[in-house]
Amino acid sequence: MTRVYLDNNATTIVDPKVYDVMSPFFCQMYGNPNSLHSFGSETHPALRTAMNQLYKGLNASDDDDIIVTSCATESNNWVLKAVYFDKILNGDKNHIIISEVEHPAIYSTCKWLETLGVKVTYLPVNHDGIVEAHTVKDFITDKTALVSIMWANNETGAIFPIKEIAQICKEKNVLFHTDGVQAVGKIKVDVQDVEVDFLSFSAHKFHGPKGVGGLYIKNSQELSALLHGGEHMGGRRSGTLNVAGIVGMGLAMELANDAIEYENKEVRRLRDKLEDALLQIPKTFVVTSRDKRTPNTMLISIKGVEGEAMLWDLNKAGIAASTGSACASEDLEANPVLMAVGADKELAHTAIRLSLSRFTTEDEIDYTIDVFKKAVIRLREISGSYAE
């Protein structure tokens, strides 16, 4: 059976080259890097190479820190909870600003921080699903400890004006974190050009392994540790190093950056071909203008077709898509990002996210167009609620 994977914003295939570079670290070089014997020390060259690949990938300087974590959820939690501890509980601030379309790893953590007395501002987005930089300026006060705005949205692919927001935060002397999970590997992410204090990323979103991510920390600035223990990573994040994961993430970052041009030409061309074809179906609507989106992503609403029903029709034909972020895909709530951009509830229930990767082929796109169009006709007939 044909199988087409168009859910690359949820997770990606591990690049076979990444898999190859990781494999010796399971059954041959399995030592703990902190051990003094040769089983430990023989892992060091590969770890050094990987860390260099990460620094180069983000264009970080030697003064900066990149700390490996277990995932971007951890990186995001770390920043928010450490800022709460350092600047709110043990400081004179009480306020955090995020957007209303942040991933749950930020959003839910902020909801929890509210129960501890933190004031959180949820910035609105415009009709493209983007936070406009001036709104950040409008809401910063002398009590603001942190602004955390994602670089690109996981559902719409909308790219946020991170350079401007970073500049505003710098001028106002407020810490700025960006969740870069959906940007790294898809568009240029250069921390010399865009001066963020903290940036979260996750290997499995750019053809690396699951269970490993990172936090970039500008100028190695202070940030209380989330995980205390054996003083790994210079005491910033304890836990035995995930050697295979780190080695895989390093190469994955390098390969993703090498493929950025391909991503922005060829993946974009395939995405646009798919989108053009699907928009020929009457009463369809794609969120966020094309030039304001990551090149691989499309969130499309099809009037009269329940998103979940469409998902199952596609799945029956071997096509993987999503109705929202992976973590939320079992619940049948209207897509919150679509609600935030002002879509009505009916439209928000019909959203399907299609996300490509550099492994997506032309044949797969042609097959998807064919299946998708037939599924819409079938489901509209069944639902009977749609009239042109």
Ligand SMILES: Cc1ncc(COP(=O)(O)O)c(C=O)c1O
């Ligand atoms: C924007 C964004 N932030 C954070 C995460 C969480 O990443 P991880 O799976 O590494 O915890 C995701 C995953 O879907 C995401 O899309």
